[in-house]
Amino acid sequence: MPQKKNVREIALDILTAVQKNKAYSNLSLNHAIKESELSAKDIGLLTELVYGTIQRDMTLDYYVSPFIKNPKKIQPWVLSLLKMTVFQMQFLDRVPERAAVHEAVEIAKKRGHRGVASLVNGVLRTIGREGVPQTSEIKDPLERISISTSHPLWLVKLWASQFGIEKTEQMCMENLNAPVQTSRVNLLKTSREEVLELLSDEGYMVEPSTLNEDGIRCLRGNIALSNAYKNGLISIQDESSMLVAHAVSPSDEDMVLDSCAAPGGKTTHMGERMANHGRIIALDLHAHKTKLIEEQAMRLGLSNIETRQMDARKIRECFEPQTFDKILVDAPCSGLGVLKRKPDAKYTKTEADLHSLSVIQLNILEKVSSLVKTGGTITYSTCTVGKEENEAIIDAFLEQNKDFERDLSLVDRLPEAVKPYVNGNSVQILPQYFGSDGFFIASIRRKA
Numbered sequence: 001m002p003q004k005k006n007v008r009e010i011a012l013d014i015l016t017a018v019q020k021n022k023a024y025s026n027l028s029l030n031h032a033i034k035e036s037e038l039s040a041k042d043i044g045l046l047t048e049l050v051y052g053t054i055q056r057d058m059t060l061d062y063y064v065s066p067f068i069k070n071p072k073k074i075q076p077w078v079l080s081l082l083k084m085t086v087f088q089m090q091f092l093d094r095v096p097e098r099a100a101v102h103e104a105v106e107i108a109k110k111r112g113h114r115g116v117a118s119l120v121n122g123v124l125r126t127i128g129r130e131g132v133p134q135t136s137e138i139k140d141p142l143e144r145i146s147i148s149t150s151h152p153l154w155l156v157k158l159w160a161s162q163f164g165i166e167k168t169e170q171m172c173m174e175n176l177n178a179p180v181q182t183s184r185v186n187l188l189k190t191s192r193e194e195v196l197e198l199l200s201d202e203g204y205m206v207e208p209s210t211l212n213e214d215g216i217r218c219l220r221g222n223i224a225l226s227n228a229y230k231n232g233l234i235s236i237q238d239e240s241s242m243l244v245a246h247a248v249s250p251s252d253e254d255m256v257l258d259s260c261a262a263p264g265g266k267t268t269h270m271g272e273r274m275a276n277h278g279r280i281i282a283l284d285l286h287a288h289k290t291k292l293i294e295e296q297a298m299r300l301g302l303s304n305i306e307t308r309q310m311d312a313r314k315i316r317e318c319f320e321p322q323t324f325d326k327i328l329v330d331a332p333c334s335g336l337g338v339l340k341r342k343p344d345a346k347y348t349k350t351e352a353d354l355h356s357l358s359v360i361q362l363n364i365l366e367k368v369s370s371l372v373k374t375g376g377t378i379t380y381s382t383c384t385v386g387k388e389e390n391e392a393i394i395d396a397f398l399e400q401n402k403d404f405e406r407d408l409s410l411v412d413r414l415p416e417a418v419k420p421y422v423n424g425n426s427v428q429i430l431p432q433y434f435g436s437d438g439f440f441i442a443s444i445r446r447k448a
């Protein structure tokens with residue numbers, strides 16, 4: 001019978017797959033957790049090893065590379081093993097260094113020939129003895145931020161030119177923290193106090209969000225497995241993402257278009273805020289994704305949502321001009337605001353991606369805009385930070401569509417804590433402001 005793999009071997013398999021096949025770390029990790037019979041404690045360690053090593057990839061390269069004489073000859077899995085082990089040595093206090101090195105050498109023996117095991121042993125013991133190079137010695141400040149926080153230099157430069165060096169560094173540092181799981185209370189069925197009590201009774205460590213009055217932060221446990229979730233009392237949603245339904249603020253008589261809706265986090269939030277009245281048409285490009293919206297609506301007890309599989313850019317073929325009171329464009333984006341959750345994205349996205357996405361974003365906004373009524377608003381949002389996919393889209397749209405104007409009343413609809421960050425008709429939330437996702441929200445109005 002084949003021997004069962006231990007937690008570090010599983011972590012190494014995932015890291016190698018992510019590196020070699022460009023597999024998504026979150027999907028590979030979830031799959032491995034389902035397939036293996038790991039204890040809750042080991043699942044915690046596995047998650048930390050995989051996310052931590054990916055999050056710190058560039059720093060770990062900087063630490064390890066001076067100790068490797070022949071980098072071209074080293075196999076990718078051996079490099080991943082070295083980085084995963086140095087991650088433990090440098091960043092995980094609770095793992096004794098000797099244990100981490102011993103485990104790495106055992107894995108190397110099992111998977112490679114003797115030379116590999118001796119290389120792993122040699123490199124790790126030398127690092128243990130001599131220590132790693134200090135990133136503080138890197139002279140150029142942007143390069144230092146790039147290496148010490150593992151963000152590509154082009155991205156650090158871009159952000160620094162838009163937000164300044166200080167905010168960029170804070171943002172990059174914040175992206176290295178583990179995300180807090182947060183949820184939104186379904187106020188149609190219950191109250192936040194009641195859910196906090198139910199979740200505490202189930203053993204979860206929870207606290208109210210200070211950002212949203214219907215938000216809850218979970219500090220221990222996975223609330224997606226709770227009874228409160230099963231019974232449709234909560235939805236898993238980031239605190240910044242919850243702001244979008246506030247920005248739209250649909251009334252319970254409104255006809256609303258959610259043009260890029262799956263998996264339905266914001267659609268269902270709006271459905272709840274409309275007290276299950278009015279009507280929301282929720283579009284998504286993919287059928288398997290519109291199904292996800294339907295499943296969520298069913299779980300939450302919402303019947304005011306109608307889904308359609310459709311390219312939002314073709315919506316004019318199905319609806320008359322000026323059909324909707326409110327439109328939400330939660331556009332497909334580069335996701336650079338959610339690097340805490342999806343760390344591999346920072347290495348795979350390119351500047352060219354931002355540009356091609358911005359073309360699609362403006363196009364979707366253009367194509368849905370004729371459907372909003374006079375005086376009605378279009379809310380545009382993304383889970384990314386940076387002007388090209390955000391402010392620049394709104395500016396370009398307004399330049400070409402003189403019948404629209406900036407909706408300066410956005411600030412009135414957002415919670416108190418966010419108001420100081422609102423700039424006219426938009427707000428760019430950076431991850432370090434509240435520890436939530438980086439998000440952009442803007443509102444424009446068809447002139448009366």
Ligand SMILES: C[S@@+](CC[C@H](N)C(=O)[O-])C[C@H]1O[C@@H](n2cnc3c(N)ncnc32)[C@H](O)[C@@H]1O
Nearest residue numbers: 260261262263264265266284285311312330332
């Ligand atoms: C940022 S996600 C939306 C998240 C969603 N609003 C939520 O809160 O759960 C963007 C979605 O837009 C969809 N999408 C991309 N291009 C589209 C298009 N041209 N028309 C409609 N949907 C599109 C994607 O499939 C993806 O599900």
